[in-house]
Amino acid sequence: MLLASSAAAQPSPPVYSPRYLHVAPAESLAVFGAPTSGPTASTVASGVVLLPGTLGSAFAFRHLTRTLEAAGVRVLVLDPLGMGASGRPLDADYSLEAQARRVVQVLDALGWQRALIAGQGTSATIALRVAARVPERVLGVVSIAGGPVASQGTDGVRTALRFARLLDTPPGRALARRHFARELRARAVEHGWITRDVERAYTASLLADLPSTLRVLQRMQGAPESVPLEDALRRVRAPVQVFVGREQRTGAPSAAQLALLTRLVPAARIDSVDGTGVLLHEETPEVIARGILALLARTATVSAR
Numbered sequence: 001m002l003l004a005s006s007a008a009a010q011p012s013p014p015v016y017s018p019r020y021l022h023v024a025p026a027e028s029l030a031v032f033g034a035p036t037s038g039p040t041a042s043t044v045a046s047g048v049v050l051l052p053g054t055l056g057s058a059f060a061f062r063h064l065t066r067t068l069e070a071a072g073v074r075v076l077v078l079d080p081l082g083m084g085a086s087g088r089p090l091d092a093d094y095s096l097e098a099q100a101r102r103v104v105q106v107l108d109a110l111g112w113q114r115a116l117i118a119g120q121g122t123s124a125t126i127a128l129r130v131a132a133r134v135p136e137r138v139l140g141v142v143s144i145a146g147g148p149v150a151s152q153g154t155d156g157v158r159t160a161l162r163f164a165r166l167l168d169t170p171p172g173r174a175l176a177r178r179h180f181a182r183e184l185r186a187r188a189v190e191h192g193w194i195t196r197d198v199e200r201a202y203t204a205s206l207l208a209d210l211p212s213t214l215r216v217l218q219r220m221q222g223a224p225e226s227v228p229l230e231d232a233l234r235r236v237r238a239p240v241q242v243f244v245g246r247e248q249r250t251g252a253p254s255a256a257q258l259a260l261l262t263r264l265v266p267a268a269r270i271d272s273v274d275g276t277g278v279l280l281h282e283e284t285p286e287v288i289a290r291g292i293l294a295l296l297a298r299t300a301t302v303s304a305r
Contacts, residue, residue, distance in 0.1 A: 018030035018031055018032050018058070018079075018085050019031050019032075020087075021105075021106055021109050021110075023102045023105040023106065023109075024092075024102075026087065026089040026091075026092070027081055027087055027089055027092055027102070028086065028087040029078060029079065029080070029081060029086045029087070029102060029106060030058070030078070030079040030084055030085035030086045031076060031077070031078055031106060031110075032058045032076070032077040032078075033065065033069075033074075033075050033076050033077055046074075046112070046113065046114040046115060046116070046139060046296075047073065047074035047075065047076060047112060047115055047116075048068060048073055048074070048075050048076070048115065048116045048117075048118060048292060048296070049076045049077075049078055049103065049107070049112075049115045049116070049117045049118070049127075050064065050065065050075065050076070050077045050078070050118050050119075051078055051080060051103070051117065051118065051119040051120065051123035051124075051126055051127060052077070052079060052080075052083065052084055052120055052123060053083075053119070053120040053121030053122055053123050053144075053146070054083060054121060054122055054123075054220075055121070055183075055202065056083075056084070056120055056121075056202070057079060057083070057084035057085065057201075057202070057204070057205050058077040058079060058084060058085070059201045059202065059204075060120070060202070060281060060282065061077055061120075061281060063281070063282070063285035064281050064285040064288055064289055065077060067285060067286060067289040068289055068292060068293070071289070071293055073292075073293070073296070076106075076110070076112070076115075078103060078106055079205075080099045080102070080103075080123060080126060081094065081098075081099060081102060082094055082216040082217070082219075082220060083205070084205045085205060085208070088209060088212035088213060088215075088216045089216075090212070090215050090216065090219070092219075093223065094152055094216065094219050094220045094223040095151070095152065095223040095224060095225050095226065096122075096125050096126055096129055096149070096151065096152055096223075096225060097129055097225055097226050097227050097232070098223075098226075099123075099126045099129075100126050100127075100129035100130045100132075100133055101133065103117070103126065103127075103130045104130060104133055104134055104137075107137065113137065114136075114137050114138070114139050115137065115138065115139060116138070116139045116140045116141070116142065116292060116295060116296055116299070117130050117131065117138055117140075117141050117142070118141070118142035118143075118144065118288075118292060119141075119142075119143060119144065119146055120144040120145065120146060120281060121144070121145060121146045121251065121278070122146060122149055122152065123146065124141075124143035124144065124145075124146025124147070124148070124242075125146065125148050125149050125229070127141045127142070127143065128141055128143075128148060128232065128233065128236055128240070128265075129227070129232050131235075131236045131237070131238045131240075132227075132232040132233070132234075132235035132236050133235075135235065135236070135237045135238065138238045139238060139295070139296065139299040140238045140239045140240070140241065140295040140296070140298075140299055141236070141238055141239070141240045141241070142240075142241045142242075142243070142288070142291060142292055142295060143240065143241070143242040143243065143253075144243055144280050144281050144288060145243065145244050145245060145251070145252060145253060145277075145278035145279070145280055146242070146253060147242075147253025147254055147257025147258055147260075147261065148229055148233060148257055148260060148261050149229070149257070150225065150228075150229045151223065151224075151225055152220040152221065152223050177196075177199050177200070177203060180199055180202065180203055181194055181199050183250070184198075184199075184202070184279070186249065186250045187249050187250050187251050187277050187278045187279050188249065188276075188277045188278075188279045188282065188283055189245065189247050189249070189275055189276055189277045189283060190275070190276075190283050193282055193283070229260075230260070230264060233260070233261065233264040233265055234264050236264075236265045236267075237267070238267065239267040239268075239269070239295060239298065239299070240261070240265050240267055240268040240269065241269050241271065241291055241295055242258065242261065242268065242269065242270045242271070243271055243272075243273055243280050243287065243288060243291060244258075244270065244271070244272050244273070244278075244280075245272065245273055245275075245276035245277040245278055245280060245283075246272040246273060246274050246275070246276065247275070247276065247277050248277075249277030249278050250277075250278070251278045252277070252278050258270055271291070273287050
C-alpha cells in the first residue's frame with residue numbers, strides 16, 4: 001500500500017518501494033500499490049490508475065492515494081517511462097502515444113479489466129490517449145490541471161531539464177532545490193506544504209541517474225507522435241473530468257486546450273477549484289478524491305443499467 005501522513009504529522013517523506021514491470025526490452029516501469037503479478041494473481045475488476053506529471057512522482061500522490069484507499073478503492077500509481085522511479089532507456093519512444101501503450105500493457109500484466117485513469121499535468125494527455133486506445137476498458141479520465149497537449153515537449157519537461165542540468169554539482173544541487181521550491185510556489189496558492197523534505201522527495205528521482213535523466217528529457221522534447229492529438233481525442237468515449245485551479249498559475253492549461261477538449265470529447269466537464277493553482281493533488285487532494293469517487297459512482301450506475 002502507498003500510505004503517508006501529512007507534512008505536519010510526518011517530519012520526513014515516506015520511503016516508496018516500487019515493483020518493476022518490464023513492458024519491452026530495457027523498458028521497466030515503476031508500479032506502486034499494484035497487486036502482485038503472475039499466474040496466481042487475481043483478476044481486478046476495476047480500480048484507479050494515477051499517473052504523476054513530469055515534475056512529480058508517486059510521492060506527489062501520497063495524500064490522494066491515502067484518501068482513495070481509505071474509501072476502499074484499489075489504487076495503482078504508475079510512473080511513465082523516463083519519469084519518477086521508472087527506467088530511462090535512451091533509445092525508447094517517449095511519445096505520449098507510446099506512454100499510453102505502456103499503461104495498457106501494465107493493466108494487462110496485472111490483470112486489471114477496467115480502470116479510471118487520472119493524470120497530472122502532461123500525464124493527463126497520456127490518460128486521454130489510453131482512453132482512445134482501449135475505450136472499452138477505461139471507466140473515466142480525471143485530469144489534474146492538464147490540458148490536452150500535442151507532444152511531450154511541454155513546460156514541465158523544459159522545467160525538469162533546467163533543474164536537472166543544475167543538479168550536476170553539489171553547489172548546483174543547493175541552487176536547484178531553491179529554484180525548484182520557487183517553481184512549486186509559482187504553481188501553488190497555498191505554500192505551507194512545501195518543506196525541505198518535500199523538495200528533496202520531488203528532486204530525488206532526478207538525482208537517481210542524472211546523466212540518463214538529462215538525455216531522456218532531451219528525447220522527450222523531440223518525440224514525434226504517431227497519432228495526432230485531435231484524432232486521439234475524437235476516439236475518447238469515457239467521461240472526462242478536468243480539475244483546474246481558479247487562480248491562474250504557471251503550468252495551467254490554456255483556454256485553447258480546454259476548448260479543444262470540450263469540442264472533441266462530448267463527455268468532458270471542467271471544474272475550477274477555489275484557492276488552488278495547478279498542484280491540486282497537493283493543495284486540495286480531498287477535492288480530487290471526491291471527484292474520482294463521484295466519477296466511479298457514475299460509471300457504476302451506468303454499467304448497472
